Amino acid sequence: MTQPPTGPGGPGTFQFDFAAPASPQAPPPRSRRGVRAAQFGGLTLAALSLGGLAVLSSSGDASGVGAGGVPQFTLLVAGRDIVYCAYRTPCADQDQRSGLLQPPNTDTLMLVKVDGSAVNVLNIPRDTNVGPFDPELRWSEQKVNGRYWSGGTPALVQAAETITGESVDAHMIVRTDYVARVIDALGGLDVTVPEGGIEWVDRAAGVDLRLSPGNHHLNGEQAVLYLRVRKGVGDDYGRIDHQKQALTQLASRLTSAQGLAALPTILGGVGNGVETDADPALLTTLLPYLPDLRLRFATLPTTPIPGTSNLAVNPEALAQVWGTDGEADASTPADPTDLADVGVRIRDASGADLGNRLAGALRRLGYERVTAETVPASREASQVVTGPDVAAASQLADALGLPRLQGERFPVAAGEVGILLGADARQSLAALSALPPSPDTLPTPTETP
The missing domain is CATH 3.40.630.190 (LCP protein)
Known part of the structure; x- marks a missing residue:
């Protein structure tokens, strides 16, 4: 993970080397009415x-x-x-x-x-x-x-x-x-x-x-x-x-x-x-x-x-x-004050202790309200989860290269974003394994993710 720059970008600029998806080309506006899908x-x-x-x-x-x-x-x-x-x-x-x-x-x-x-x-x-x-x-x-x-x-x-x-x-x-x-x-x-x-x-x-x-x-x-x-x-x-x-x-x-x-x-x-x-x-x-x-x-x-x-x-x-x-763009620098107000809850089902490392990385980016808990390993897909407030989750999902789900299965409070790390994170977010874990951890619960 690239350290946040000390220049104009400042803390909160998303620069995850291990996942920074980018569209091949920014598309122009289009006319939507009357399109016939002929081919x-x-x-x-x-x-x-x-x-x-x-x-x-x-x-x-x-x-x-x-x-x-x-x-x-x-x-x-x-x-x-x-x-x-x-x-x-x-x-x-x-x-x-x-x-x-x-x-x-x-x-x-x-x-x-x-x-x-x-x-x-x-x-x-x-x-x-x-x-x-x-x-x-x-x-x-x-x-x-x-x-x-x-x-x-x-x-x-x-x-x-x-x-x-x-x-x-x-x-x-x-x-x-x-x-x-x-x-x-x-x-x-x-x-x-x-x-x-x-x-x-x-x-x-x-x-x-x-x-x-x-x-x-x-x-x-x-x-x-x-x-x-x-x-x-x-x-x-x-x-x-x-x-x-x-x-x-x-x-x-x-x-x-x-x-x-x-x-x-x-x-x-x-x-x-x-x-x-x-x-x-x-x-x-x-x-x-x-x-x-x-x-x-x-x-x-x-x-x-x-x-x-x-x-x-x-x-x-x-x-x-x-x-x-x-809509949010991971390439747009985030306001450090805004990041400090966003709560992030990480459920680590990767089986590789990646949650605490991700928590530490997010804190260094400017997120102050981050918690991580280890849950039984699962082969479900890694994802960012949100309630009705989707903008902050969209930016975080794009930065991590993960899909964003707005739903009820992983309950999150207002102003909070959830991250589920599945077994696939061992590969898709492999660079996390080289980072130091965060000292602030939660005990391993008994329930499944």
Whole structure:
């Protein structure tokens, strides 16, 4: 790690030699409305319960690509379950819309904004109301997760645009069987099951998932069930956080030999578990950006609509976690006073005592409120975690080269940032091992991270 300069930059300037991601080129502003995704190059990472993360570039319209071919676009990713025509009997035609035991809603819905190597993902809760609540209509008719079934892809895209105020350039609807194939191709999923364990048994759907508390390595079929389950993880928000964890972990494998070997499986889903208007013919345009991939996850802020199970969008909070208010640049010197006001909690699950060393490094940068605790080693991906106040976390995530997750799984207080160091930190943040540990440590707790 480079010592903070004594000149104009002063303490608080981010100069981590071991991780300083930079986009190949700063993209210019673009026109977003009216883009037709005629041709895309892409890499689909189906790594969550009913959906996937797609990183695509558009060449069908100049407004979809910045100068130098930098991909810039917004993609709607939704997931739907396999439909059953009888007890434990999937329909032969997975696109049929009659004679089903249960209609396939899109309980997993994400808006993915790609800007070169920067990928911002907004998870939309299943119960979000589309537009103003209408007391004359049934609650379920107004929820976003039912729009795909009632009106097809056009209705779902329009609903997402109404909710977020964003223009959607392309869509992708994926099935669980495709998700399972991709996870298997990427080597499975490592998860940490919370206290109390997880048990989900649904004989009609052939579901039998029983996981004890602690670390587990799941194959594709198990991972899909784990990422769909709500019981045992709290609610829909707990499930969303698990999906963010999965995407973070699997995205880190994309540039590995295993990730490259998985590309035929990833790209072979169109027409076989993937419904999309994106043409995956230009994958090579994205490859230069993968090593510097910067992931930022947020959940659509909502408020309960009294007397209903529906949720109303909170536009002010949305601008904070999704708009320019939540953007930060690691290359911009941070005010030492601002750093002193930011609390940082480190959970070290690396198994290599990196947390205390990172704490010392952050204190030397100007962070004064830093704590570190060692938790049982985990193969979950390293990450920076934040609540609604995402700007400070974004800067720290960029400086460390880690994804930023805004969610509830790792609770942080206002003005506080969390850092989870997994086993992958031994390689991605290897330079920390050469630093002296911080003398201020916390005892090792017994709970899992």
